[in-house]
Amino acid sequence: MTQSSQHRDLEVEVVIIGYGPVGATLANLLGLRGVRTLVLERESAAYHLPRAVHFDDEVMRIFQTIGLSDAINRNAIPSIGMHFVDADGKLILDWSRSSEIASQGWHPSYRFHQPDLESALRSGLKRWPSVSVMTRCDVFALEEEACDVVVRFEDLSTGRLAKCRAKYVVGCDGARSLVRRFMGVSMDDLGFHERWLVIDFLLSRPRPDLGDYSVQYCDPTRPATYVRGTNNRRRWEITLLSDEDVHVMTTPDRIWPLLRRWVGPEDGAIERAAVYTFHSVVAEHWRVGRLLLAGDSAHQTPPFLGQGMCAGIRDASNLAWKLADVVARRSPDSLLDSYESERSPHVREYIERAIRLGGIINTKNASVALTALGRKGDETVKFTSAKPRLGPGLWISDDSLGGQLAPQPALIGGTQLDHVVGYDFALLAAPAFAHSLSQRAKAAAREIGIRIIDDAASALQLWLDQNSVNAALVRPDRYVVGTAMTEDDFTALLRLLPAPIQSRHALAAQL
Secondary structure, X not given: OEEOOOOOOEEOOEEEEOOOHHHHHHHHHHHHOOOOEEEEOOOOOOOOOOOOOEEEHHHHHHHHHOOOHHHHHOOOEEOOEEEEEEOOOOEEEEEEOOOOOOXXXXXXXXXXXXXXHHHHHXXXXXXXXXXXXXXXXXXXXXXXXXXXXXXXXXXXXXXXXEXXXXXXXXXXXXXXXXXXXXXOOOEEEEEEEEEEEEEEEEEOOOOHHHOOOEEEEEOOOOXXXXXXXXXXXXXXXXXXXXXXXXXXXXXXXXXXXXXXXXXXXXXXXEEEEEEEEEEEEEEOOOEEOOXXXXXXXXXXXXXXXXXXXXXXXXXXXXXXXXXXXXXXXXXXXXXHHHHHHHHHHHHHHHHHXXXXXXXXXXXXXXXXXXXXXXXXXXXXXXXXXXXXXXXXXXXXXXXXXXXXXXXXXXXXXXXXXXXXXXXXXXXEEOHHHHHHOOHHHHXXXXXXXXXEEOOOXXXXXXXXXXXXXXXXEEOOOOEEEEEEXXXXXXXXXXXXOOOOHHHHHHHHHHO
């Protein structure tokens, strides 16, 4: 990676505007594929205070893909889950997470400190010679032409103007996205908008009584959330009432009385207090021509599922391999249309789930919201995480596993699957099925870049057996294209994939 402040006209394949976790992850994935990429960021350094605090096993698997899971894991802790309690302290919903490694090859849930995460992601970019980063650069114009986009920006350190030419531009530039404005795209409002006071706290003495569970206090007079962070970090999120002034409520005189239920000045210090308005919105379009959106520029969610940043990281994983294949002329430009069609319904489902959980926290009649989640009588609801299916796109809709996230079983010797597969397509196959494939089918798979994994590991075979299939074709973002029982099934899957443009006719003839 080169950090450049020279003011020559640049030419790259992809420009990423925004250098938060989503932009940095996307840049790492593109670097992994050798895509010439420029990241433009207005600020000089990563924000030094925490914002997002949670990611899940799918996201850790993406960090594994870019070779940074070890560095990120060193500063993260597994989360044991969340409890929802009513105004009397009664447990009404139990969302516990297993302490075991889950099907993705990682713990189901993690807590982290965002500055640590961003440092790891940014340091990781130094490995990729195809990726450059320019900070203190304020983008002010995007001019789309027939074959590329001209990105105009100002170097804020000198006041000089510069421009870059790219095949595609991805806006990872947040809720007030400039890229989204140039696209002329509105946000679809899903109806949730609330102000919450977010307080990050540094304990100065042990307080094990606060617990390792995060807690949602479903108190109709003042709903609140406690989050167990890494090391001595704790967070409280507290609802603001309609008549409470933002500037007043962020003063110590108002914060300490709100925190007294849990901690006081004798327990530590307030690191930050800020008021956030939690939204539930999704961009009506994620792609217009050569401009695309990812992360908060494309969607915003209430925090109750902890899926805000996770959704943006998934965007990056879905988009990067498609961009890489398109700019390398392995696939037609139309492949990029599947990005929005797959990701938008997926993220909407997560947002709608978060809104339903918010209904339990905020409603004055939590029993109604709990009944909607299956509660019977006065019992405690057991809540579990479910990973939605992709929206329509590059997978077979009538296949039992199509559009679902594939697992990451350990292979013989304990090697994790993705270390063998890389950021590419893979056929996960029973050994007998893989050995029965004709040379013609194997050659066609190699032409598209499919790695055939026929490891006899019991976990892989068990997953295939549980789903009554001999093989499953998995994409670089780890979602299943479809399954196969016969070679004909497999060749049908190959025909669905975007083959290299220059060999498309030859491949069709092979099959």
